[in-house]
Amino acid sequence: MSGEIAEGPAAVLAWNRALLGEEEIAEAVDALRSGWLTTGPKTARFEAGVRELTGAEDAFAVNSCTAALHLALLAGGVGAGDEVITPSLTFCAIANVIARVGATPVLVDVLPDQLNLDPAAVAAAVSGRTRAIVAMHYGGHPCEMDELREIADQHGLLLIEDAAHAIGAQYRGRPVGSLGDLAAFSFYANKNITTGEGGMLVGRADLVRSARLLGRHGLSRVAWQRHGDRGPADYDVLEAGLKYNMSDVLAAVGVHQLKRLPEFLARRGVIAARYSQELAGLPGLWLPGTAADVRHAWHLYPVQVSPGRAGMDRDALAEALAAAGIATSIHFTPIHRLARYRDLADPAVMPHTERAADRLLSLPCYPAMTDDDVSRVIAAIRQAWGEPAP
Template sequence: MSRINVMQPWLGEEEIAAVGEVIASGWVAQGPRVAAFEAAFATAMEAEHAVATSSCTSALHLALLVAGVEPGDDVVVPSFSFIATANAPTYCGARPVFADVDHVTGNLTAETVAAALTPRTRAVIAVDQGGVPVDLTALRDLCDPLGIVVIEDAACGAGSTYRGRPVGAGAEVAAWSFHPRKIVTTGEGGMLTTSRPEWAERARHLREHAMSVSAAARHASVLAPPEEYTEVGFNYRMTDIQAAVGIVQLGRLPEVVRRRRELAASYRKQISEIEGLRPVADPPWGTCNFQSFWVEVGPGFPLDRDGLLTHLAAGEISARRGIMAAHRQPAHRERVTGPAALAVTERLTDTTLILPLFHQLADSDQARVVQALRVTQP
């Protein structure tokens, strides 16, 4: 029996050709392809400025820095997220304060954020978890009057919409991921988008060691001007090789999202007939790209979450545990702060799993997954 993977990037001859062109050009570091990818991504996401980075984690770090987060500040984050969401504030010397999430969407809400605010809160990182759009307007209505910056962690969000626009379009600053698990991939890589030109300018400066002259500009000069390092910066650059892949991938986005939503609708229709399973769905304010198709295993199901994972694995179906709880991890266990209880986070972390869903998933393979879920019924 062939294995069904939980995720598989959609890469083809176009990406191979694009990489070949970059190699043939002789310029493979950050250069013209990166600039072209930034422009294309900004247009697709309706962002005013886009700054390519080495990862979403580095984009989050830069977003916090340009937003003015400093040592001693508090940053409210969901524990129900990949560890990078909680790690980024610590890079700034700030303290991640964990907030709980909504049971249905897995996202922060204005109510859960309000319960986690402290007098030192400088920013909130709101995640579009698994591609489910966060209710950004509600969060900004709470935070903007308090002078708290809402940073959208749109790592999983490319192709999702919020109130008729791409997610991230309404954020002052957002961070994106191009990891192979994401719908648009460059292998590794990320992007910062922002409505503020001064924030974009500073992010570009910081990502390249805070050099006064870019590497591309120095290379273009026969006699390179002397560079100056005006502050401590970082090596958070994307390469032209990655950007060339990203440009092709971005062109695939509408088709990928269409197919993923088609597969998600099929999953939802069939899983709704199985007692004890609750699949993820679109929220009232937007549409999901279903970057991750997660299912909650309830008390009416004959197996618990880990038992179901074992059952699926026995049939060569590779599912995954649901989103982690960062506050349970050794790296952050001693950092648990704030007054908020995390009951929903812990429940979802313990009861959810991610089913296989990717562009090339055959209908017959999806049927095999659903059948594996059905055979556990009494």
């Protein structure tokens, strides 16, 4: 199967495309036929699978990673007047939920090699109002979690993993999702495993229990219990809750995507290794590396173009690839460059983020790509440098 989508005469290689099989489809149809469409037995299976993968104490399947992050803050007691430290080089979801609970995002710089939170910058940003650190595993490369844990413990802070990119990744032999007090996964359409829309909050049992209550209207008993084997629909409302739970129709897809995660990760690793080998040495083209003690999930393969040495900038490379029918993407416009958050940070104190933001380009890297698709990307990039295909 190829990552190509037919678009007019020239087939465009999409930046991302999900790989779904007959098992996912059959299980989703089974959910539809069962008549039980909301959270139920298939969601429970999906939660058990992610719990097993991560070794987390508990797991709550929700309808997005954004919902999981929101619940993580609420369950952790983060609220008005608090500060939450997070990288600026990330997706807007975390900044939005921090602001939405009345707290302030404190945006800090990343390490230049892995583009993850710089622990020294985190330590320097801790104040008397800091309540939590949210570490985002950029592109699927785990953060320096031991150092972040030390800072969190020293100041009594909650440590949350934004693991949207990183299901299946490992840090020093330990799975992502087991490294913080809580972790949030995304199963959005372009993620390493997908349910179309979806997410999961995993972590400490006490916190996930609170999150589950908050994510289901604050109800003392949920629909599955009320209408399942357990008898009549009596319930009470214990908290001013939200409605974030996952549907069994989507969990059905997730159960089988999760089974295929090892295969998906292996394929992502092979594609990344080919890029790293066959694009090495092009002047001014920075390629992502992997720390010795991690297992990368390769959600992204982000290159950086240094205009001085490459003789072109990132946008010119993106245009050259688009002309060759290859889609790319950018991760991310840093939070401090977004209108809502522009006042929050001085760009001068984030040199690595600033530099990366102007240079980053995410290449297609996903299991639905064929070897020929990968060769095509490599050839187009080498051609932009005036080099033959390897």
